[in-house]
Amino acid sequence: MQIRIATTADQPAWDEYVQNHSEGIAYQLFAWGQAVKQAYGLNSKNLLAESSGAICGVLPLVEFAVPLRGKSLISLPYCDAGGVLADSPEVANDLVGFAVAEAAGANCEIRSSVELSSGPSNQTDKVRMLLELPVGSEQLLAGLKSKLRSQVKKPIRDGLTVKMGGEELVEIFYRVFAANMRDLGSPVHSLLWIKSVVACYAENCRVAVVYTPEGEPAAAGIILLHRQTVSIPWASALREFNRLNPNMLLYWTFLQFAADNGYRAFDFGRSTPGEGTYKFKQQWGAQPKPLFWYQWPDDGVVAEAGKTQKSSKRELIAGIWQKLPVPLATAVGSQVRKYISL
Known part of the structure; x- marks a missing residue:
């Protein structure tokens, strides 16, 4: 060898x-x-x-x-x-x-x-939250609990629409993504990074945007395609539209695409057991897989010893970041984000 x-x-x-x-x-x-x-x-x-x-x-x-x-x-x-x-x-x-x-x-x-x-x-x-997919979205929908099925269908009844595509949707995705990251208190990746991912993955990438009945972008996400597994590196929704549940329609759109196109699994990405994102992914039937x-x-001992102090610093920085105007948070975040490996 x-x-x-x-x-x-x-x-x-x-x-x-x-x-x-x-x-x-x-x-x-x-x-x-x-x-x-x-x-x-x-x-x-x-x-x-x-x-x-x-x-x-x-x-x-x-x-x-x-x-x-x-x-x-x-x-x-x-x-x-x-x-x-x-x-x-x-x-x-x-x-x-x-x-x-x-x-x-x-x-x-x-x-x-x-x-x-x-x-x-x-x-x-x-x-890593992983959902094994059935053959076809009808079977997937039928397997969801009734409350979740209702949450999936409600945005459509309320007039929300979704568009799936590629590079033509990147800038719209980025507007939603950047605002959401500011709200979370985290630096956002540069627009060039998102454009590069979508361009380099080409047919192995899809971008989706959910619109309000008035045509405003309310949620957006990106999936990357492996022959067996669909991964979702980024999904965001604007807080002012939470009442319309655009995030549910966004995830259902991606899950429907995956099930109907023969993919075996949907990777919801990283979560901490017990936290909100973990529960959101778990409700779809996703199961935790260790990372x-x-x-x-x-240097695990050193990292563990500094965990509390680092967490406190992150919370302080996040609180300050959330108060920044979105354009400023985006401009600064896109310059420093390359140095944050996660």
Whole structure:
């Protein structure tokens, strides 16, 4: 077996391996690293394992840089899970070992949806909420509790509409996204990042916008497509339209698309058990799956010791951020967001 750094010429074979792997997800496709490079100038160092001329494992990595803190290797930044895909635990271990060596003493972080057979203790108590999909949206709708079915149908009865497309909807999505992130007290990604993701994923991406009866955007989201699993990295709704439940129509639109197009699972993304987003995703029938985040060198004890202090600082910053005008929060946030790997 040989491990090497993949080039753009390897993209078709890489993507085919990811698409066919039972644990593969859309973030592991070549497009994520391409978007990171295009929007934020960060280089990929994707590792490819081959045996007898055929791919037997991949590990997507990005060289992440923060001023005054140096570089680290992350699989992957800006999402819940990247990590290694391999034909065997042995190949996976070899890929991880190669990545740690490539980091050359700097941090190497692997965010995985599957547990490694070796490595430091995982660094998160977060879970990934995964819904196994039936064949067709009619069966999916029939399986929902009556209260949830009513919440899905109500926005349509009230005159809300939804449009699904691609690049032509990005700027409308971004207006909703930026306002929602300000309300949450979090810096927003740059518009260039969103445009890059949508452009690089091309046919493996969909953008949807929910409109009020008056034609105002009320909610918007983006899904990324793997041959088996649909992932939703971003979904936002404007608080002033909460009474219309646009978020329910947005998620149902994506779920309906996934079920009707033969996808096996819908990945709602990262949540903390017991919190509001966890309960929202759970009501659709999504089940928690552990997320395994590993870091070399292993400094889990240090991270845990500083957890309360860091949480307090985040809450203070979030409170200040929520008071900023949306244009200012967007302008500042889009400049600093590239340095926040989550």
